[in-house]
Amino acid sequence: MIEIANLTKRYGARAAVDDISFSVPPGRVTGFLGPNGAGKSTTLRILLGLDRSDAGTALIDGKPYRRLRYPLHTVGALLDGAGPVPERRAIDHLTWIAQSNRIPRQRVSEVLDAVGLGGVAKRQVKKLSLGMGQRLGLAAALLGNPEILVLDEPVNGLDPDGIRWVRTFLRDYAAQGRTVLLSSHLMTEMADTAHEVVVIARGRITAHGPLDEITAGHASLESAFFALTGDQGSRW
Numbered sequence: 001m002i003e004i005a006n007l008t009k010r011y012g013a014r015a016a017v018d019d020i021s022f023s024v025p026p027g028r029v030t031g032f033l034g035p036n037g038a039g040k041s042t043t044l045r046i047l048l049g050l051d052r053s054d055a056g057t058a059l060i061d062g063k064p065y066r067r068l069r070y071p072l073h074t075v076g077a078l079l080d081g082a083g084p085v086p087e088r089r090a091i092d093h094l095t096w097i098a099q100s101n102r103i104p105r106q107r108v109s110e111v112l113d114a115v116g117l118g119g120v121a122k123r124q125v126k127k128l129s130l131g132m133g134q135r136l137g138l139a140a141a142l143l144g145n146p147e148i149l150v151l152d153e154p155v156n157g158l159d160p161d162g163i164r165w166v167r168t169f170l171r172d173y174a175a176q177g178r179t180v181l182l183s184s185h186l187m188t189e190m191a192d193t194a195h196e197v198v199v200i201a202r203g204r205i206t207a208h209g210p211l212d213e214i215t216a217g218h219a220s221l222e223s224a225f226f227a228l229t230g231d232q233g234s235r236w
């Protein structure tokens, strides 16, 4: 379970995240949806202990990330930014993470197979396609067999096949009773993937609930969003 309570983060005078609260239940895919600059990455970075809040809490199983005893075994994350060393082979990248987190070596081949990269395990990271690179990031997140997955824009840049693969994977993961939180600014993709939706705009939560409740009475998640927030969509 993820619980965000009254979370605020300011950069200078401006609040990137402004007193937001929501929880993410197990057994569901929860979509964290908002336009560029809405505050999604800031929230996820605080949740994963990569940044500090100015107020409020972001807890994973009741604790801040930094207090988790075995973080990789509790929560797997895929964030934008620091990727693997390009010259390193996929298998070596995962082995390095596994070894530094006391994860048995055999788990590396399990996660490679789970994301469909078993056949390219010995390929250098720089020779993987974009989709394969995303799968490798997901494989790293899965190494500790975590109950919780937190993914920032996991389908960015993927082709339709890649997007469908990620969608199916995440829904299957949640169907095992696990917790999946993924951010996106792509509303159509979110409408196909998420069971629950948390909408953030300008650092504030503008809607939160089951996808069918959010979209009830609207033609699409997109029109629901614009109706709920009064946003004209100019920034999407």
Ligand SMILES: Nc1ncnc2c1ncn2[C@@H]1O[C@H](COP(=O)(O)OP(=O)(O)OP(=O)(O)O)[C@@H](O)[C@H]1O
Pocket (backbone or CB within 6 Å): 011, 016, 034, 035, 036, 037, 038, 039, 040, 041, 042, 043, 185
């Ligand atoms: N290190 C920083 N210093 C100053 N401002 C920042 C910093 N990080 C984020 N911001 C600002 O905080 C706001 C929220 O940014 P954030 O990256 O969380 O949005 P986002 O919803 O993840 O957007 P995107 O979809 O573009 O990734 C933006 O206005 C951004 O410019």
